[in-house]
Amino acid sequence: MDNLPLLTIGITLLTCVLAVIGVHVYSSGKAQREALVQRMSHTGQIPAVGRRRRFGGIDRRLRKTGIGRRIERKIAVTGLDLTPGEYFVYVVAGLLGLYFIIGAIFATFFGVLAALAGIWGGNAFLNWQRTKRTEAFINQLPELTRVLANATQAGLAMRTALVMASEELDNPAGEELRRVADQLAVGHTLDDALGELADRLPSRELVVLVTTLVLSSRAGGQVVTSLRNLTETLEERKETRREVKTVLSQIQVTALAVPMIGLGFLLLINNMTPGALDKMTGATMGQVGTIVAFALYAVGYLAIRRMSRIQV
Structure with a gap:
């Protein structure tokens, strides 16, 4: 018992050493497992492993419904790493947050209106993400056509050129072209694969590119020359779109500032x-007047956005 302090120190040091060894073994084993999974996923032996999905039960039930399938289709074209169940839970949580926060700041009736507006906002968010992804893809089209022109000029087939472009370009173009390459690998025709791409990311620039590639694959012709000319046209359209967006930015801010000023006056x-x-809002006339006022603000916002929308 005289050596009890020394024995305690020795056991403590041994425990610390074993803990350090255990952490090192665990981290090295985890790194080796991740490297093995990544290597095997590239070879196609096992599917790629993503992050752990939440709300699996809600997701399975939601996918069986019509609204769940619509949400799944919308998410698929946005590029978001979300399941329908996760999106549904996040939207419901956001609606509850809007109800309590707006209701506490203004009044309970305004919380109800905010929650109803949040339902529209959830769908508008997916549409905005799709538009944002489409815009990013359009900005990459000049580079895409340049890669395809160089590949076809080198004597590669269009299918091989698309695979090469999917490897060289960043997302979202790389991801979308990989999907096209996968469809071609399992037997889809070039027309169908490119047609689905144009449906996922609707834009006039992409329709022109798809039409050019499809007609070239069907009737032949000078593909390289067509792609070179299309690259120059897309570069010019890209600059024009940027200039138009800069000019209209003040109008878009005004459209958002007008309803914000109204809310500021209420506060x-x-x-x-x-x-x-x-x-x-405790009286019926007050509720009706509030709804009419917000409806007029919404009409004004949409009218300003509509008038400032210029198709380039």
């Missing part, structure tokens, strides 16, 4: 006279 009134919004 100012409620701070000057506490409970004024509760009294206003």
